[in-house]
Amino acid sequence: MKKCIINGVIITMDDSRNIIEDGFVMIDGNKICEIGKMSDLKASGDAELIDADGGIVMPGFVNCHTHISMSVFRGLGEDMPDRLRRYMFPMEDEILDERMVRIGARLSLIELIQGGVTTFCDMYYFEDEVAKAVKDFGMRAVLGETILSKPSPDSSEPYGGIEYAKRFISKWKGDSLITPAFAPHAPYTCDDNHLMEIRRLADELGVPITMHLSEMLHEMEEFDSKYGRTPIRHLEDMGFLSEKLIAAHLVYVDDEDIMVLKRNGVGAAHNVVANAKSGRKVSPAPAMHKAGMKVGLGTDGPMSGNHQDVLSLLGYYTKIQKQAALDNRICSAAEAVELGTMGGARVLGMADEIGSIEKGKKADIIIIDTSAPNIQPVYDYYSAIVYAAHPHNVVMTMVDGKVLMSGRKLMAMDEKKVLEEVSEVSKEIRTFAMELDRRARS
Numbered sequence: 001m002k003k004c005i006i007n008g009v010i011i012t013m014d015d016s017r018n019i020i021e022d023g024f025v026m027i028d029g030n031k032i033c034e035i036g037k038m039s040d041l042k043a044s045g046d047a048e049l050i051d052a053d054g055g056i057v058m059p060g061f062v063n064c065h066t067h068i069s070m071s072v073f074r075g076l077g078e079d080m081p082d083r084l085r086r087y088m089f090p091m092e093d094e095i096l097d098e099r100m101v102r103i104g105a106r107l108s109l110i111e112l113i114q115g116g117v118t119t120f121c122d123m124y125y126f127e128d129e130v131a132k133a134v135k136d137f138g139m140r141a142v143l144g145e146t147i148l149s150k151p152s153p154d155s156s157e158p159y160g161g162i163e164y165a166k167r168f169i170s171k172w173k174g175d176s177l178i179t180p181a182f183a184p185h186a187p188y189t190c191d192d193n194h195l196m197e198i199r200r201l202a203d204e205l206g207v208p209i210t211m212h213l214s215e216m217l218h219e220m221e222e223f224d225s226k227y228g229r230t231p232i233r234h235l236e237d238m239g240f241l242s243e244k245l246i247a248a249h250l251v252y253v254d255d256e257d258i259m260v261l262k263r264n265g266v267g268a269a270h271n272v273v274a275n276a277k278s279g280r281k282v283s284p285a286p287a288m289h290k291a292g293m294k295v296g297l298g299t300d301g302p303m304s305g306n307h308q309d310v311l312s313l314l315g316y317y318t319k320i321q322k323q324a325a326l327d328n329r330i331c332s333a334a335e336a337v338e339l340g341t342m343g344g345a346r347v348l349g350m351a352d353e354i355g356s357i358e359k360g361k362k363a364d365i366i367i368i369d370t371s372a373p374n375i376q377p378v379y380d381y382y383s384a385i386v387y388a389a390h391p392h393n394v395v396m397t398m399v400d401g402k403v404l405m406s407g408r409k410l411m412a413m414d415e416k417k418v419l420e421e422v423s424e425v426s427k428e429i430r431t432f433a434m435e436l437d438r439r440a441r442s
């Protein structure tokens, strides 16, 4: 069964950044089979027509780093110093269960799809629940089970996440939409021996690894005093780095770190809004991109970045980077769109399959309604996407050739039912949070 998106401005994000005004995209099954101008569209036969109505038709966004199930905790413990260790870890250790992970994942999936995200990379506990939700919604994702040196919500043993991940990977490996992965939390929460065991297993099983890296000041100080070098240099000497690593944050990196990451093929998930919110240094993401590294954008979890869509990150990315550099030439609007689409595809090792609208690629496509007052008039398409559009301007989201959202309505999911479940579970969380708040602030 074919589908044809007609009457759109096709922002392809291919190598030459081709834009086709008044164009169409033909989809056969889950793949793009033809792109062209409306005047060249031959009789589309029995293809189902999707009218873009003059809007922007572009590749779906790729969110390279998040913890989607944390949406049930969104807004808790804001502005607390050392929030990860004083608030988030105790919250997860004491009340997080499979049900919360499932409900949180479903809530975030609605937000992601409505915001035009078609692929994301997740790291959390009970990741099998996330995978089932992703499958129900029809999204594409890299899903990593978190591994920690302490007992965690789904494991009574330190590093129990390794065994969970092995089971999880054997269950989901080969799935058309889900790429299972290992997710050691960070080099400061996993020791060298376990990191190398994970690297060996990831090679053996042919799966990616995703990990927070060079994100915390205490992490940098710890590696400096223990080894006299940065975590990135330490991990390279150890033989841990590879093109299979999706590294989140990379805030505290110097020029030599960038060369090390580049020569090892490590992908960077730049979490511009979450980093700004937590008062960290601005990551040198444009320098990484310029050096030829794979760079994409991530929201981080809904406690850190609060929202999950990538569209809102684009403007923050250019504005924060320009301000930090005191130079408006450091990154362009088109580069921001590239990082949010093709860049993310490269980081996740999916550049041959997604990230652009090209013949033979998977049909992960969105439509942005440009007739809205907050976007009109449109003189420059990249500017319209990066500086004017909001997630609510996304009116169609397609993943793998399937329409998941049209006219802001989810096709296969009852949004109201999900929100009722969220409301129910939030009562329990609120009670516990009040107690935790007292403890954390005392």
Ligand SMILES: [Zn+2]
Binding pocket: 065, 066, 067, 212, 248, 300, 301
């Ligand atoms: Zn994170």
